[in-house]
Amino acid sequence: MTEWGSGWQDALRERLGDRVSVASGDRNAHAHDEGTPYTCIPAAVVFAQSEADVLATLAVAREYGVPVTPWGAGTSLEGAALPMPGAVSLDLSGLDAVGEVDPVGLTVTVGTGVRRTALNRRLRPHGLFFPVDPGADASFGGMAATNASGTTTVRYGGMRENVAALRVALLDGRVLTLGSAARKSSSGYALKHLFLGSEGTLGVITSLTLRLHPLPPVTASVQLAFPEVAAAVLASVTVRGLGVLPERLEFVDAATIRAVNRHRDRHDPEAPTLWVEVAGRDGADVTAQLALLREAAELHGGQVVGEARAPEAQSALWAARHAVYDALRAAWPGHGTRIGDVCVPLPALADTAALALRLLDGHGLTAPLVGHIGDGNLHLLMHAPPDDAEAWARIDHVLHDLAAHAVAVGGTCTGEHGVGLRKRAYLRAEHGDALDVMRDVKALFDPLDLLNPGKVVGDPDTLPPWRNDVPARP
Amino acid sequence: MTEWGSGWQDALRERLGDRVSVASGDRNAHAHDEGTPYTCIPAAVVFAQSEADVLATLAVAREYGVPVTPWGAGTSLEGAALPMPGAVSLDLSGLDAVGEVDPVGLTVTVGTGVRRTALNRRLRPHGLFFPVDPGADASFGGMAATNASGTTTVRYGGMRENVAALRVALLDGRVLTLGSAARKSSSGYALKHLFLGSEGTLGVITSLTLRLHPLPPVTASVQLAFPEVAAAVLASVTVRGLGVLPERLEFVDAATIRAVNRHRDRHDPEAPTLWVEVAGRDGADVTAQLALLREAAELHGGQVVGEARAPEAQSALWAARHAVYDALRAAWPGHGTRIGDVCVPLPALADTAALALRLLDGHGLTAPLVGHIGDGNLHLLMHAPPDDAEAWARIDHVLHDLAAHAVAVGGTCTGEHGVGLRKRAYLRAEHGDALDVMRDVKALFDPLDLLNPGKVVGDPDTLPPWRNDVPARP
Numbered sequence: 015m016t017e018w019g020s021g022w023q024d025a026l027r028e029r030l031g032d033r034v035s036v037a038s039g040d041r042n043a044h045a046h047d048e049g050t051p052y053t054c055i056p057a058a059v060v061f062a063q064s065e066a067d068v069l070a071t072l073a074v075a076r077e078y079g080v081p082v083t084p085w086g087a088g089t090s091l092e093g094a095a096l097p098m099p100g101a102v103s104l105d106l107s108g109l110d111a112v113g114e115v116d117p118v119g120l121t122v123t124v125g126t127g128v129r130r131t132a133l134n135r136r137l138r139p140h141g142l143f144f145p146v147d148p149g150a151d152a153s154f155g156g157m158a159a160t161n162a163s164g165t166t167t168v169r170y171g172g173m174r175e176n177v178a179a180l181r182v183a184l185l186d187g188r189v190l191t192l193g194s195a196a197r198k199s200s201s202g203y204a205l206k207h208l209f210l211g212s213e214g215t216l217g218v219i220t221s222l223t224l225r226l227h228p229l230p231p232v233t234a235s236v237q238l239a240f241p242e243v244a245a246a247v248l249a250s251v252t253v254r255g256l257g258v259l260p261e262r263l264e265f266v267d268a269a270t271i272r273a274v275n276r277h278r279d280r281h282d283p284e285a286p287t288l289w290v291e292v293a294g295r296d297g298a299d300v301t302a303q304l305a306l307l308r309e310a311a312e313l314h315g316g317q318v319v320g321e322a323r324a325p326e327a328q329s330a331l332w333a334a335r336h337a338v339y340d341a342l343r344a345a346w347p348g349h350g351t352r353i354g355d356v357c358v359p360l361p362a363l364a365d366t367a368a369l370a371l372r373l374l375d376g377h378g379l380t381a382p383l384v385g386h387i388g389d390g391n392l393h394l395l396m397h398a399p400p401d402d403a404e405a406w407a408r409i410d411h412v413l414h415d416l417a418a419h420a421v422a423v424g425g426t427c428t429g430e431h432g433v434g435l436r437k438r439a440y441l442r443a444e445h446g447d448a449l450d451v452m453r454d455v456k457a458l459f460d461p462l463d464l465l466n467p468g469k470v471v472g473d474p475d476t477l478p479p480w481r482n483d484v485p486a487r488p
Numbered sequence: 489m490t491e492w493g494s495g496w497q498d499a500l501r502e503r504l505g506d507r508v509s510v511a512s513g514d515r516n517a518h519a520h521d522e523g524t525p526y527t528c529i530p531a532a533v534v535f536a537q538s539e540a541d542v543l544a545t546l547a548v549a550r551e552y553g554v555p556v557t558p559w560g561a562g563t564s565l566e567g568a569a570l571p572m573p574g575a576v577s578l579d580l581s582g583l584d585a586v587g588e589v590d591p592v593g594l595t596v597t598v599g600t601g602v603r604r605t606a607l608n609r610r611l612r613p614h615g616l617f618f619p620v621d622p623g624a625d626a627s628f629g630g631m632a633a634t635n636a637s638g639t640t641t642v643r644y645g646g647m648r649e650n651v652a653a654l655r656v657a658l659l660d661g662r663v664l665t666l667g668s669a670a671r672k673s674s675s676g677y678a679l680k681h682l683f684l685g686s687e688g689t690l691g692v693i694t695s696l697t698l699r700l701h702p703l704p705p706v707t708a709s710v711q712l713a714f715p716e717v718a719a720a721v722l723a724s725v726t727v728r729g730l731g732v733l734p735e736r737l738e739f740v741d742a743a744t745i746r747a748v749n750r751h752r753d754r755h756d757p758e759a760p761t762l763w764v765e766v767a768g769r770d771g772a773d774v775t776a777q778l779a780l781l782r783e784a785a786e787l788h789g790g791q792v793v794g795e796a797r798a799p800e801a802q803s804a805l806w807a808a809r810h811a812v813y814d815a816l817r818a819a820w821p822g823h824g825t826r827i828g829d830v831c832v833p834l835p836a837l838a839d840t841a842a843l844a845l846r847l848l849d850g851h852g853l854t855a856p857l858v859g860h861i862g863d864g865n866l867h868l869l870m871h872a873p874p875d876d877a878e879a880w881a882r883i884d885h886v887l888h889d890l891a892a893h894a895v896a897v898g899g900t901c902t903g904e905h906g907v908g909l910r911k912r913a914y915l916r917a918e919h920g921d922a923l924d925v926m927r928d929v930k931a932l933f934d935p936l937d938l939l940n941p942g943k944v945v946g947d948p949d950t951l952p953p954w955r956n957d958v959p960a961r962p
Contacts, residue, residue, distance in 0.1 A: 118725050119834040119864075141729060161674045172672055174681070175649060190922045195833035197863040198646055199900035200635045200685055201907055202915055202944060203926045207648070207681035211674055228729040251592050255615060255702040257769035295731035295776060302769060359669035360593040389671040390593075426673035433675055441676055448664045452677045454932055470676060 022078035023058060026102070029070040033061045033108075044103035048150065049091025049353055050435065051406070056083070056103035063108040065220040068183045071104055072218065075464050076185055083466045084214040086156030087129060089148075091353055092434030094160055094213040098467055106155055109220060115140050120226045121178055121195050126155030126219050133224075142226040145170035148430060155219045160432035161211035165262045168388030170227060172430065174210050179223035182209050182216075185460055195223055208455070213432055214466040216459040230293030233261065234300040235328040237319040238290065238311045239283040243267070244364035245314040246286050250388055251360065253310040258303045262291040263388040264335055267371065270382040274334050277341035282319055282334060286367075288387065289335045291328070338382050342397060349397040352406075354413035356420035357391040357429025366419060370394055373415050377408040391429035392416075418443070438474035496552035497532060500576070503544040507535045518577035522624065523565030523827055524910065525880070530557070530577035537582040539694040542657045545578050546692065549938050550659055557940045558688040560630030561603060563622075565827055566908030568634055568687040572941050580629050583694060589614050594700045595652055595669050600629030600693050607698075616700040619644035622904060629693045634906035635685035639736045642862030644701060646904065648684050653697040656683050656690075659934055669697055682929070687906055688940040690933040704767030707735065708774040709802040711793040711809075712764065712785045713757040717741070718838035719788040720760050724862055725834065727784040732777045736765040738809055739861040741845065743854065748808050751815035756793055756808060760841075762861065763809045765802070812856050816871060823871040826880075828887035830894035831865040831903025840893060844868055847889050851882040865903035866890075892917070912948035 026034045035041070036058045045055040057080075060071045075082045081101035088095055097103045109125035112133065116122065117140060124133060131151045134143050148157060148164040156162070158180060163172030170176065179193035192206035193199075209216060240246040243265075250263055265288055266274075272284045290307055294300040300323065308318055322331040342351070358366045363385075370383050370392060385392040394416065398405035417427040417440050427433075427440035441449050452471045459465070468476065500508045509515070510532045519529040531554075534545045549556045555575035562569055571577045583599035586607065590596065591614060598607060605625045608617050622631060622638040630636070632654060637646030644650065653667035666680035667673075683690060714720040717739075724737055739762055740748075746758045764781055768774040774797070782792055796805040816825070832840045837859075844857050844866060859866040868890065872879035891901040891914050901907075901914035915923050926945045933939070942950065 116833075116835060118721070120725075120728075121833070161672075161678075163672050163674075167672060171645075171649070174678065175645070184925075188921045188925075190925065191920060192922055194898050194900055194918075196831040196894075196899040196903070197834070198637050198641060198831055198865065198903055200637075200902045200904050201900045201911065202685070202919055202923070203690075203929055204635075204648065204678070204681040204685055205922055205925060205929075207678040211676070211678055216677075228731070231731050247592070251594075254594075257702070257705050257767070257773070293731070295780065299731070299773070299776065302773065306769065357670040357672055359590075359595070360671070361590060391672065420670075424668050425670040426668055426675045428674045429670070429672055430674050437675065444668075444675055446665060447662045448666055448679055449676070451658075451662075451664065451679060455677055455679075455929075458928055458932055 025074045047090040050093040054096040056097035086153030089150035089152045091431045094434040123223045163430040183218045234323045238288045239285040240316040243367040249314040256306045264289045265385040265387040267383040273341045350400040352396045355393045358425030362423040373412045433470045499548045521564040524567040528570040530571035560627030563624035563626045565905045568908040597697045637904045708797045710795045712762045713759040714790040717841040723788040730780045737862040738763045739859040741857040744856040747815045824874040826870045829867045832899030836897040847886045907944045
């Protein structure tokens, strides 16, 4: 346990009082994320309640050379929120203010610690929602810092398209307001975008103005089975050409459907499958869209597995999709999981999916392959016994080959999970000389390398010394 | 006229041969843009035919300390493409290659000099189009460099949302490829976005990969008159809540309708007016949207002036909107024009429009007020006799007060025209300390201040010495 008295701790305590903790319970609660096998215990935790607390923490960091790693909800999958040795974990969950909803401009300003589902509950009575849905109940600061996206990105875009403005505290004590509630601007450099996806390595986001969208008056869903992945991709392109832009367009591979059938006693066709949600003005609107979806599916050899319009019926239809994780856990009780994600240009998607399945097969592994197919975004849900180091090494091989392939075909090593610690190794291949420019940008904002050091543009050969090949949590 | 022999000219000629010109015709053709009253004759013009030519020009710039200002189509309205004294105008219109259209990924890669209308002609047989439409037949490099947007931005976004990737040549000779054909990424800092809107001050964009969209199967248009601007704004918000997101949503003030009526012998209600285009899958789809549009308009006191479904009928309906410029020119023959644009949060739009009309009145001026109302983006089409310095001074006052107001209400001094020379004065008020950070970023990419110096983040008090208060072109 860290002892008080070495200077920076006293300085933190002096400025932040009991909002600083070195209790092992608090430190351990900030030592793991939801996706990486590392245990990274921070030297202290600051429970910030305000932007002033963030600035006070950064002042101590600057004066004493103490690294700081922001913490939102801890739902990161790539290690973005894990503290370096000796670092302070800056817990931002206390910055939880939600401003007035602007029903004309369709914006709301929230503290960086506000979580997605809490905001959407509050927006529902206004007939509005915030569309970006990464699955986890992440904080908006974390979602912004990793440029998160998810199921609805095919229609609404990700965080870069839906953050109108943000405030960010810099290491030198300045607070910048970037962007505005105006819906567009050609005024100056896009610094706002620079912080979206920077994972706390350039500054600490303290609040965000979010773009809201009207809840669709009516929705409907359909489940479609295809003879092969390529047919599913082409059907999704065809339907766009017919004037239908779905709300969600989710893919699962055939073997996973088999596993879900077993787990749920279902009899769905064991084929590459799409779940599609469409939204419309009224019943006739979604009826017409469903007809075009069927037409597009049939054109590419697909068949309708199920269709649903009432909310409960839609939930039942999507239940098979949402059962993927449960089926995995039921089939492999006690296994640890690791989710790898890549994103490729749509013409490369079918081959990338095929490669993923071949890699699994070649390494004697099974894993659900799920994807946001309209974006070209694929996930492998890897699993193994926590202590089976050899299995985890094979998993590493598969995820490595998949990420390298995605970059080689002109895609990206991380579609929506961020870089954190584990995707740093692919940035040179993906960005070339631009990686050096990113490092120059990092040095501009953080010359002392105190803001979430090592992450994103850090040296990928320097794995954290506390690396633990045995996953710490199932 | 510039003489050969002072070093850099010889170096340019040696590396670029007859693609360098100091002929006065060529230099004069690069001395004006479409919106500013300056005459800025470059020291030479390089007619680049390739990325290699761009790099050769930048190498000479670096070695001899010669400033370089990129030139696309010269359609800038704020002086972004005007060369500094002694600068080389780098004409990129020769980088006009158009790559294969990707019908699955919905992308195409184009040279920076390709123009908007030429590309859309080529895309039409594919059933695709590139939606960003700033009005002028601009080059894609210029549109990217000013983060241009326009009539369709309410639905499709502007350049930041529609440039998938770009190549940019840096002053130090590196060429970065930023972004990819993958539809999303969380990999590293958003350098691509930094160049979108940087107006050639950080590097020279040489090619772009653009996101394409399916041409809507069916469209229809409606013209609506409202008792006041606020009602038009609220109707546009209401209709979105009903599930209708128009393709275009164009506003014109009452006095301008009066002028168009006179010019075209029309009898449209002389009231704040919206033209709305909706797109759908089929006739029934647009019929339903038109019904909701009428409903939303009537809810806010609006009335339908006209409605059109056949392409020719739609063109006739929009003719009144497109006649604004003609009516202006007919009413004030020989006048020079200057278009100022601002963008404000939607709740501030009606007051901003009212202020614009009051400012005109207070200064004894008339000017059409037109806007992309779904974005909160307003334009004043100012006009005066070219040699009436006193009138131009009043025009400056109006545009100044409007830009200052837009910033004061949380908007931006330039919604889509860029900063260039004339909007620099508002960047401190709009961005605060972020302007200093922008200048740091400028210094990082251009330590010698050779890339379009003076623009965007340049000192606004230093007006170009060649300023001519008498507009050089009508």
